[in-house]
Amino acid sequence: MTVLAQLILAQLILAEYRKIFSTKLWWGLLIPVALTALLFNLAGGGFANLVADRPGGAELPFALVTLGLTMSFTATFAAIFGALAVSSEHRHRTITTTLLTGSSRQAVLGAKLVAHGSIGLLYAVVTVLFGALGAGIGGGSLSDPGTFLAVAGHGCLAVLLWTMLGIGVGSLIGNQVAAVLTLVLYSLIVDPLIGGFLAAADIPGVADYLPDGASAALTTDIAIRQLAGGDLPAELGVGLSAFPSVPWWVGGLLLTGYTVLLVGLGGVAGVRRDVT
Amino acid sequence: MHDGSGRIVVDGLTKSFRSVAAVTGLGFTVEPGSVTGFLGPNGSGKTTTLRMILGLIRPDAGTATVNGVPFGRLGHPARVVGAVLEAQGFHPARQARSHLSAYAAAIGVPAQRVDAMLELVGLGPAAARRAGGYSLGMRQRLGLATALLGDPQVLVLDEPANGMDPEGIAWLRAFLQAFARSGRTVLVASHLLAEIEQTVDQVVIVSRGACVYDGSLEGLRRGQRSRVLVAPSDGRALVAALRARDVTDVEQRMDGRLAIGGPDRWQIAHLALEAGVALYDLAEERVDLEQTFLQLTSGQYGTGGRW
Numbered sequence: 001m002t003v004l005a006q007l008i009l010a011q012l013i014l015a016e017y018r019k020i021f022s023t024k025l026w027w028g029l030l031i032p033v034a035l036t037a038l039l040f041n042l043a044g045g046g047f048a049n050l051v052a053d054r055p056g057g058a059e060l061p062f063a064l065v066t067l068g069l070t071m072s073f074t075a076t077f078a079a080i081f082g083a084l085a086v087s088s089e090h091r092h093r094t095i096t097t098t099l100l101t102g103s104s105r106q107a108v109l110g111a112k113l114v115a116h117g118s119i120g121l122l123y124a125v126v127t128v129l130f131g132a133l134g135a136g137i138g139g140g141s142l143s144d145p146g147t148f149l150a151v152a153g154h155g156c157l158a159v160l161l162w163t164m165l166g167i168g169v170g171s172l173i174g175n176q177v178a179a180v181l182t183l184v185l186y187s188l189i190v191d192p193l194i195g196g197f198l199a200a201a202d203i204p205g206v207a208d209y210l211p212d213g214a215s216a217a218l219t220t221d222i223a224i225r226q227l228a229g230g231d232l233p234a235e236l237g238v239g240l241s242a243f244p245s246v247p248w249w250v251g252g253l254l255l256t257g258y259t260v261l262l263v264g265l266g267g268v269a270g271v272r273r274d275v276t
Numbered sequence: 277m278h279d280g281s282g283r284i285v286v287d288g289l290t291k292s293f294r295s296v297a298a299v300t301g302l303g304f305t306v307e308p309g310s311v312t313g314f315l316g317p318n319g320s321g322k323t324t325t326l327r328m329i330l331g332l333i334r335p336d337a338g339t340a341t342v343n344g345v346p347f348g349r350l351g352h353p354a355r356v357v358g359a360v361l362e363a364q365g366f367h368p369a370r371q372a373r374s375h376l377s378a379y380a381a382a383i384g385v386p387a388q389r390v391d392a393m394l395e396l397v398g399l400g401p402a403a404a405r406r407a408g409g410y411s412l413g414m415r416q417r418l419g420l421a422t423a424l425l426g427d428p429q430v431l432v433l434d435e436p437a438n439g440m441d442p443e444g445i446a447w448l449r450a451f452l453q454a455f456a457r458s459g460r461t462v463l464v465a466s467h468l469l470a471e472i473e474q475t476v477d478q479v480v481i482v483s484r485g486a487c488v489y490d491g492s493l494e495g496l497r498r499g500q501r502s503r504v505l506v507a508p509s510d511g512r513a514l515v516a517a518l519r520a521r522d523v524t525d526v527e528q529r530m531d532g533r534l535a536i537g538g539p540d541r542w543q544i545a546h547l548a549l550e551a552g553v554a555l556y557d558l559a560e561e562r563v564d565l566e567q568t569f570l571q572l573t574s575g576q577y578g579t580g581g582r583w
Contacts, residue, residue: 015379018374096332098379
C-alpha cells in the first residue's frame with residue numbers, strides 16, 4: 001500500500017470513529033454487555049463457592065466457564081453492532097455521502113472493519129473486566145493467571161471475529177432490519193436446527209463446525225478442560241458433554257474462515273450494489 | 277490521475293433497472309465556468325444519470341468521466357466533486373456539526389472548514405441541533421455544506437431548490453453563479469425550467485432517458501421557430517392561399533386563431549389582402565421557453581390539431 005493510500009485509509013477510519021461516537025448505539029449495546037458479564041459471572045463465582053463449601057468439595061473454576069459463555073453473548077451484541085456499520089448507512093441514506101467522500105468502496109469497508117472491529121474488541125475487554133469483577137464478588141476462582149488470560153484472549157478473538165462477520169453480513173444484505181434479523185435468527189434457530197438434523201441423521205459432531213459451534217469451541221475449550229481436569233463431582237461432569245468437542249484452535253480457524261467468507265461476500269456485494 | 281479540467285463528459289450512457297430502461301445512449305458535456313441545467317420531466321433519467329456520473333450506479337454501457345477519469349479513479353473524489361442528491365440523508369440523531377466533522381475527516385480537511393461551511397450556508401446557529409429535527413430547506417443547506425467541505429472544483433446538485441424558501445433560492449442562485457464565475461463547474465438537475473431559468477447558462481434537456489437538447493439557453497430561445505398568430509375572417513380561404521405559396525406550417529389554436537410558421541407578418545397581411553380575407557388580429561407569437569421545454573420533452577405542442 002502506498003503512503004497516500006495509507007493516509008486516505010487513516011482519514012476514513014477517523015471518519016468512522018466520529019460517526020460511531022456521535023450516536024448512542026455504541027454505548028447502548030455496551031450496557032447489556034457489561035451487565036450480563038457482571039451478573040452471569042457473579043452467578044458462576046457463587047456456584048463455585050457453593051460447590052467448594054460442600055463436604056469434600058474442591059475449588060473449581062466455574063467462573064472461567066461462565067466467562068467463556070458470556071463471551072458468546074457479547075459476540076452477539078458485537079455482531080449486531082457490526083451489522084449496523086454498513087446497513088444503518090443504507091437505512092439513513094448516509095451511504096451516498098460516505099461513498100462520495102471515500103476513495104473507493106473497498107477502502108470504506110476496510111475502515112469500517114478497523115473502526116467497528118476495535119469497538120467490538122472494547123466490548124470484549126469490558127466483558128473480561130466486568131466478568132472478573134462479578135466472579136470476584138461471587139467468590140469464585142478464575143484459575144491461574146495464564147489460563148484466565150487464555151480464556152479472555154480467546155473470547156476477545158471470538159468477539160472481534162463476530163464483529164467483522166457482522167460487518168460482512170450488513171454489507172452483503174444492505175437492509176438494516178434484514179441484516180440484524182438474519183444474524184439473530186441464524187444463531188437462535190437455523191444453526192441449532194441444522195445441528196439437530198445432522199445429529200438425527202447420525203452425523204453427530206457436525207454442529208461443532210458450524211459458526212456457533214466453532215465460536216463456542218474457541219471461547220470455552222480451555223475453561224472446560226480446566227474444569228474437567230479438576231476434581232469435578234460426577235453429577236456435574238455429565239453436563240460437560242454439551243460443550244463442543246473440537247479444540248479451541250480448530251474453532252478459531254473455522255470462525256476465521258466464516259468471517260473471511262462473509263466479509264468477502266459483503267465486499268463484493270458492496271462494490272457491485274447500485275446506490276439509488 | 278485526473279486532468280484537472282473540471283469537465284464532465286457523458287458518453288453513450290445506458291442503464292436499465294430490471295426491464296425498465298432508465299437511460300439510453302445519453303451523451304453530453306458539461307464545461308467549467310458556467311452553470312449547466314440538467315432538465316427533464318420526472319422519471320426521465322436525470323437522477324440515474326447523476327448517480328452514474330458519481331459512481332454510485334454502474335452503467336450497463338457507456339462512460340461518464342469527471343476530469344477525464346471515472347469517478348472511482350479520482351482518488352480524493354470529494355476534493356474534485358461535491359454533490360447534493362435527493363436521496364442523500366443524515367442520521368437523525370447526529371448533530372449537524374458531528375455529521376460534517378465525520379465527513380471532514382474522511383476528506384482530510386481541518387475542523388475549521390466545518391464551521392466555515394456551516395456559516396456559509398447559514399446553519400451556524402443550528403449547528404448543535406440534530407439533523408432529524410431539520411426542515412427540508414435546512415437539510416438542503418446541510419447537504420450543500422457537506423458537498424462544499426472538500427472545496428470541490430465541480431458541483432452537482434439534484435433539485436436543490438426543493439423545500440427552500442424564496443430567500444434561500446435567491447441565495448443559492450447567486451452562490452452557484454459566483455461558483456461558476458470562478459472557473460468551476462456546476463451541474464443542476466431540475467424538472468422545472470422556470471426554477472433554474474435565471475440561474476443557468478447552458479442546458480441539457482433529457483426526455484425518456486435520451487438527450488433532446490444540449491446547448492446554451494439563448495440558443496434554445498433562438499432555435500424556437502417564430503410564428504405569426506392571425507384571426508382571419510375566413511380561415512379556409514387563408515389556408516388555401518398559404519398553401520398556394522407552399523406555406524403548410526399552419527396550426528389551428530384553441531382561441532380560434534391560426535399559428536403560421538414561415539412568412540413574416542407583412543407577407544401574411546399581403547397574402548390575406550390578395551385572398552380577400554380580413555384579419556382581425558395579427559401578432560408575433562411570444563416564445564415561451566417553458567413551452568419549448570414541454571415540446572422537447574413530450575413531443576406534443578398545443579392542443580389543437582394540424583390542418
